[in-house]
Amino acid sequence: MPAAVSAANDRPSPVAALICAAGAGSRAGGATPKQFRAIGDRPMLADAVMAFLDHPGVDRLAVVIGADQREAYDEAMASFASHPKLSAPALGGATRQASVRAGLAALSAEAPEIVLVHDAARPFASAALISHAIAACAESGAAVPAAPVNDTICVVSPDGSRGETLDRSRLRALQTPQAFRYAELAAAHDKAAREGRDDFTDDGALFAWAGGRVALFEGEARNVKLTTPDQFDDEMLRRAGAEFLSRGDVRTGTGFDVHAFAPGDHVTLCGVRVPHAAGLSGHSDADVALHALTDAILGALGDGDIGAHFPPSDPRWKGQDSALFLEDAARRVRAAGGVIAHLDLTIIGEAPKVGPHREAMRARVAEIAGVPAGRVGVKATTTERLGFAGRREGLAAMACATIRLPFREEF
Structure with a gap:
């Protein structure tokens, strides 16, 4: 079934997120289920939820909790x-599978296209x-993130000794969010x-068992699942939570672009169609805003320009x-091991x-930059009717x- 498409930004819509938080978290130890334990100054559930609530491609979100967890949920989600x-x-239910099914039923009134x-x-x-998950599902119908396996993996023999070593080039560690x-x-x-x-611990496996095809897209090393007591060690959490700050090479870049008006009935700015008495002239769609942003990112990377x-x-x-151009620039940042911290844009003209x-x-x-x-x-600003824009x-x-970017000694 093809995805519904939003004319405003050409993405599948609507998209719902379902956060599984009904487990007892007993493997992590402690009296409090792990999803409600603090990482830094916030409960883990709040951190997991915030990424989806802040994402422009997600329209709705529901959390699945245990029958006796409402008070803990309300406290964790107060903000x-x-x-x-x-x-x-x-x-939720007694198993993860039952909890997901209950969550899907709770979302039925929202009629999401993708979950x-x-x-x-x-x-x-x-x-x-999250952006990759939505895009991969829109293309394939079902997709899960998969990360390369870096450790050597072996089969355990019946007597507990080392058995066959598996070819890790053919193995992937599956993650969430899984998109369907x-x-x-x-x-x-x-x-x-x-x-x-009732024995599926992974929705991709259940979907494949039911006859569906599940595509894989690239997961992230940072997207670890916190399960065991040692992972809740303060030092480990400090390192994981500070990943963004650990990229100590902070760079800025600037971009500037100009396009002349031409016959038409709209301009495209930041990927949004804006009605106007004229269009913009250019080899591509002449989106002056996205062109400037692309050049700014490439400038920060020291990687040429859009041309x-x-x-x-x-x-x-x-x-x-x-x-496409902005997506490529953002991909280049990720390929360098970096993150985009902020994008700032000023559009110059009298109208629209x-x-x-x-x-x-x-x-x-x-959404484009992730x-x-x-x-x-x-x-936006004008030039007080001065110059070509005025x-x-x-x-x-x-x-x-x-x-x-990760700091590297290059000097």
Whole structure:
């Protein structure tokens, strides 16, 4: 079934997230279930939920909790109690599989097209990973993140000694969020319930058992599952929670772009179609805002400019959606082991007015770059009728990108 598409930003819609938090967490030790234990100054559940509530591609979120966990849930989620994306918690069952099924039923009134199933015990999932999950599901119908296995893996012999060594190049460690067409995952869970199968610990495995094909997309090393007591050691959590800050090479880059007006009935700014008496002239879709942002990121990386990677002389980029350019720049940051800390944009021109579209623009930029919307600023200004912009001959944009890279001694 094809995904519904939002004309505003060309993404599948609506998307719901289901956070599994109903377990007792006994393997982690302690009197409090691990999902409600603090990591730094917040409960682990709050960290896991925040990544999805902040993500512009997620429209709705529900948490599945145990029957006796409502008080702990309310305390952990107090700062999100009035969040417009948050649904009432669903009561889970005796197994993870039963809890997911209960959560899916609780989301049925929302009629989501795509559902992301995530473990509360994975509090370090990034915005980019969530974006990848949504995109992979939109393309394949079902997709799970898979990380390479770096350790040597062997089979244990009956006597407890080392047996066969497995080829780790063919192995992957599966993570969450796992993404599915909502209706198809719900049908797979219903089939398992009818046939008495209650032993699945992974929705991808259940979906494949029911006859579905599950695609894999690249997971993240940081997306660890906190399960055992040693993982709750203060030093370990400090290192994991401080991953962002550990990228000590802080860089900034700037970008500037100009496009002239041409015949048309709209301009595209930050990937959002804005009605106007003219269009913008350019080899691609002439999105002056995304072009400036792309150059800002590439500048921070010291990796050329948009013309070097997507030359206007190449017919492949004629009429191309400029989201492709910004996505590529963000991918280059991740490939360097870095993160995008902030993107700031100023659109320069007398018209059209940016204000009515500002939040849609921020959301779309955040989605393309794989960052929370709170890390994107969009502003507009005029030139007091001076220069080409003041004469309404076109639009300009200037941007600043701040990125963080692992520090390397290169001097």
